[in-house]
Amino acid sequence: QKEVEQNSGPLSVPEGAIASLNCTYSDRGSQSFFWYRQYSGKSPELIMSIYSNGDKEDGRFTAQLNKASQYVSLLIRDSQPSDSATYLCAVTRSGYQKVTFGIGTKLQVIP
Amino acid sequence: ETGVTQTPRHLVMGMTNKKSLKCEQHLGHNAMYWYKQSAKKPLELMFVYSLEERVENNSVPSRFSPECPNSSHLFLHLHTLQPEDSALYLCASSHPNPGQGNEQFFGPGTRLTVL
Numbered sequence A: 001q002k003e004v005e006q007n008s009g010p011l012s013v014p015e016g017a018i019a020s021l022n023c024t025y026s027d028r029g030s031q032s033f034f035w036y037r038q039y040s041g042k043s044p045e046l047i048m049s050i051y052s053n054g055d056k057e058d059g060r061f062t063a064q065l066n067k068a069s070q071y072v073s074l075l076i077r078d079s080q081p082s083d084s085a086t087y088l089c090a091v092t093r094s095g096y097q098k099v100t101f102g103i104g105t106k107l108q109v110i111p
Numbered sequence B: 001e002t003g004v005t006q007t008p009r010h011l012v013m014g015m016t017n018k019k020s021l022k023c024e025q026h027l028g029h030n031a032m033y034w035y036k037q038s039a040k041k042p043l044e045l046m047f048v049y050s051l052e053e054r055v056e057n058n059s060v061p062s063r064f065s066p067e068c069p070n071s072s073h074l075f076l077h078l079h080t081l082q083p084e085d086s087a088l089y090l091c092a093s094s095h096p097n098p099g100q101g102n103e104q105f106f107g108p109g110t111r112l113t114v115l
Helices: none
Strands: A011-014 A019-025 A032-038 A045-050 A054-058 A061-066 A071-076 A085-092 A105-110 B004-007 B010-013 B018-025 B031-037 B044-050 B053-057 B064-070 B073-079 B087-094 B110-114
Touching (some): A011 A019, A019 A085, A019 A105, B004 B087, B010 B018, B031 B073, B044 B073, B053 B064
Parallel strands (some): B010 B110
Antiparallel strands (some): A019 A071, A054 A061, A061 A071, B018 B073, B031 B087, B044 B053, B064 B073, B087 B110
16 A cells, blocks of 8 residues: 555646645554645645644645545645646654655646 | 755766765755655655754665765765666755654755666
8 A cells, every 4th residue: 555645647627627636645643744736847846734634725725634534635726727737745744754755646727 | 946956957977977966955954855756656765864864764775875964965976876766866855843744845856867
């Protein structure tokens, strides 16, 4: 079983729609969860961190965490072509150096 | 700009060459990381340094040799690499804090090609 699982995609959504990206993880001791955005040929960029169950909103982005189900998601509202990228889910234990990444979901926003 | 710089950005080397990758962070962080990113694979953690001590070494072949002379600089020394070592090598830094996250900030990466 992979430690952090994501559907590699591509996930195609029309411009203006909501993009929903999902991630599951296997380590029940995980307490910190991150979403990174990686444009083609570039390095990952941190866009969201979430530590508690529930929703966390930042602009058009909402991260959702359900520790009981070992599930974390990222919603992107009003998707724009500039959101087209690969989104990496990452998890770690609190204060622990090692962060485990998923393979990433490639998102394509169609104009 | 994330405050983490890497040089060189691109590197082509033969299997018998020796080269070094350099990373520098200007964020005041106390942990630094080397990752390898290959196509269709998750980011692979190679090495972790915390307060200049190596705390993680993920069974990386000895042809990769890290060095952390201080909390702001990290090197990856390369020698007798194989073509399958061609990948994007990413440096990251963070300030792990119990009760909070370990938000890592990445440099732009070095695209390595081994001929």
